[in-house]
Amino acid sequence: xxxLFIIKIGGNIIDDEGKLSAFLRSLHEVRGFKIxxxxxxxxxxxxxxxxxxxxxxxxGRRITDAETLRIVTMVYAGFVNxxxxxxxxxxxxxxxxxSGADARIIIAHKRKHPSIDYGxxxxxxxxxxxxxxxxxLEGLTPVIAPITVDAGGQLLxxxxxxxxxxxxxxMSDRFDVQLIYSFEKTGVLEDAADExxxxxxxxxxxxxxxxxxxxxxxxxxxxxxxxxxxxxSGVKKVIIGNAEQLSGLVNHTTGTTIxxx
Amino acid sequence: xxxLFIIKIGGNIIDDEGKLSAFLRSLHEVRGFKIxxxxxxxxxxxxxxxxxxxxxxxxGRRITDAETLRIVTMVYAGFVNxxxxxxxxxxxxxxxxxSGADARIIIAHKRKHPSIDYGxxxxxxxxxxxxxxxxxLEGLTPVIAPITVDAGGQLLxxxxxxxxxxxxxxMSDRFDVQLIYSFEKTGVLEDAADExxxxxxxxxxxxxxxxxxxxxxxxxxxxxxxxxxxxxSGVKKVIIGNAEQLSGLVNHTTGTTIxxx
Numbered sequence: 001x002x003x004l005f006i007i008k009i010g011g012n013i014i015d016d017e018g019k020l021s022a023f024l025r026s027l028h029e030v031r032g033f034k035i036x037x038x039x040x041x042x043x044x045x046x047x048x049x050x051x052x053x054x055x056x057x058x059x060g061r062r063i064t065d066a067e068t069l070r071i072v073t074m075v076y077a078g079f080v081n082x083x084x085x086x087x088x089x090x091x092x093x094x095x096x097x098x099s100g101a102d103a104r105i106i107i108a109h110k111r112k113h114p115s116i117d118y119g120x121x122x123x124x125x126x127x128x129x130x131x132x133x134x135x136x137l138e139g140l141t142p143v144i145a146p147i148t149v150d151a152g153g154q155l156l157x158x159x160x161x162x163x164x165x166x167x168x169x170x171m172s173d174r175f176d177v178q179l180i181y182s183f184e185k186t187g188v189l190e191d192a193a194d195e196x197x198x199x200x201x202x203x204x205x206x207x208x209x210x211x212x213x214x215x216x217x218x219x220x221x222x223x224x225x226x227x228x229x230x231x232x233s234g235v236k237k238v239i240i241g242n243a244e245q246l247s248g249l250v251n252h253t254t255g256t257t258i259x260x261x
Numbered sequence: 262x263x264x265l266f267i268i269k270i271g272g273n274i275i276d277d278e279g280k281l282s283a284f285l286r287s288l289h290e291v292r293g294f295k296i297x298x299x300x301x302x303x304x305x306x307x308x309x310x311x312x313x314x315x316x317x318x319x320x321g322r323r324i325t326d327a328e329t330l331r332i333v334t335m336v337y338a339g340f341v342n343x344x345x346x347x348x349x350x351x352x353x354x355x356x357x358x359x360s361g362a363d364a365r366i367i368i369a370h371k372r373k374h375p376s377i378d379y380g381x382x383x384x385x386x387x388x389x390x391x392x393x394x395x396x397x398l399e400g401l402t403p404v405i406a407p408i409t410v411d412a413g414g415q416l417l418x419x420x421x422x423x424x425x426x427x428x429x430x431x432m433s434d435r436f437d438v439q440l441i442y443s444f445e446k447t448g449v450l451e452d453a454a455d456e457x458x459x460x461x462x463x464x465x466x467x468x469x470x471x472x473x474x475x476x477x478x479x480x481x482x483x484x485x486x487x488x489x490x491x492x493x494s495g496v497k498k499v500i501i502g503n504a505e506q507l508s509g510l511v512n513h514t515t516g517t518t519i520x521x522x
Binding site: 091 | 339352
C-alpha cells in the first residue's frame with residue numbers, strides 16, 4: 001500500500017508567520033501522499049476580543065455559541081485555511097482547502113453531554129475516505145480546517161486532533177497511514193520542562209507507567225490516548241513532535257513514535 | 262455537449278437568510294451540471310465597521326488594503342462560502358466550496374492601473390477548467406468565493422461577476438454554458454423604477470440604442486458588457502434576473518436573455 005502522511009499542525013506555529021512558512025516548505029518536501037489538518041491558533045480568540053465577544057468557558061473548555069461559531073468559521077475555514085493553501089500553491093504544492101462540509105468529507109453531530117452544553121461542537125460520525133483518496137490520486141493535497149457539518153447543514157466546531165485521528169483511521173484500509181501530531185514541543189518528555197528528556201518510542205505499558213508516576217504532561221494525555229486508539233484502528237504509526245522538525249518526524253529521526261506493542 | 266449553468270448570486274440575497282435559503286433550494290432543483298459563484302453582500306462591510314476598520318474608497322471603488330483583504334477572506338471564503346455549502350449539503354446537493362487558490366482553479370495578478378492602486382485586487386489570468394470539469398463529473402457542485410491567488414501565493418479580492426464570466430468562457434469548450442447573473446432585480450428594465458418594463462431579450466443593436474438613450478441603469482452596464490464579451494467567447498446564453506425566480510431564469514420564462522445577434 002502507498003504511504004499517506006496525515007499531519008496535524010497546531011499550537012503556536014499557526015500564529016507565527018515565519019515558523020508557519022518554514023513548516024509549509026517542509027510539508028511541500030514530504031514525498032508522496034499527504035493531508036494537512038490545522039487548528040486556528042490564537043487568531044479566533046483575538047478576533048472575538050476585537051469584536052468584544054466574551055468567551056464562555058465551562059470546566060476550562062470553550063463553549064461554541066452562535067457568535068463563536070461564526071468567528072471560528074471565518075478564522076479557521078477562511079483566513080487560516082486560505083492563507084495556508086495560498087502559500088502551498090506558491091511553492092508548487094496543489095493544495096485544496098476543505099472544511100468537513102465541503103464534498104461532505106466529515107459528517108458530525110452536535111455533542112451530547114449529560115450536564116454541559118458545549119454549543120456548536122461536533123463529534124465525528126463519518127469520513128468520506130473515498131473522496132479524499134480521489135483528491136489525493138488527482139494530485140491534490142487536502143488542507144482541512146476544523147469545522148464539520150451535521151446532516152441538517154449545521155456547521156460545527158471540531159477538535160483538529162480528533163479530525164486528524166478520524167481521517168487516519170478511515171484512510172487506513174487504503175493507505176499505510178502515518179499520523180503526525182506536530183506542535184511546539186519536541187515530543188513526549190519525561191520532564192515537561194526539559195526537552196532533553198524526549199522519549200523516542202513509547203508503547204502502552206511504558207505509557208501507563210509514566211502516567212501513573214505523573215511523569216506525563218497533562219495536555220499530552222489526550223493526544224497519546226488518541227494515538228493508541230488510532231493504532232488499534234489500523235493506523236501504522238503515530239508520531240508526536242516539533243513542527244519545526246517535520247522532515248525528522250517523517251523520517252523518524254526525531255519526535256516520539258507511539259507503537260502498539 | 263452537456264449544459265452547464267454558471268450562476269452568480271449577489272446583491273441583497275446573500276444578506277437575507279430566508280431569501281438565500283429559498284434560492285439554494287431552487288439551485289438544488291436545477292438539473293445537470295452547475296457552478297455557483299457568490300459575492301459577500303454587506304457582511305464584509307459590517308465586520309470592518311465592527312472592527313473599526315475604515316473603508317478606503319477611490320472614485321467610488323473600494324480599495325482592498327491588507328486589513329480589508331483579511332476581512333473579505335474571512336467573510337467570503339469562510340463564513341458565506343461554508344454556510345452556503347452546509348445548506349446545500351443539508352438538501353442533498355454535494356457542494357464543494359472553493360476559493361481561486363484551492364486546487365489552483367483561478368490564478369490572477371494584482372491589478373495594475375496607471376493612477377489608482379486598488380490594493381489586493383485581482384484580475385484573472387487563468388481558470389483550470391479541466392479541474393472544475395473533473396469536480397462536476399465526480400458529482401460535486403463547486404461553490405466559488407470571490408477570492409483568487411497570484412503565482413506568488415498572494416490572495417486577491419476579485420469581482421464575483423468577473424469570476425462567473427471567466428469561468429463561463431473557459432468552460433465553453435467542454436459544455437454548453439448558460440451564464441446566469443441573479444440578483445434582486447427582475448432583469449434589464451427600460452425604466453429602472455418600473456419592473457413591468459422588463460426587456461425579455463436584448464441584442465447588441467438594441468443595447469447600444471438603449472444605452473445612447475440613457476434608458477439603461479448605470480449599474481447594469483458592466484454586467485451587459487461582460488455578457489456580450491462572454492457570448493463572443495463561446496458562452497451560449499447569458500441571463501440576468503431575479504434570484505428569487507431562479508427556475509424561471511433557467512427555463513427562460515423570466516429575466517433578460519442576452520443574445521449575440
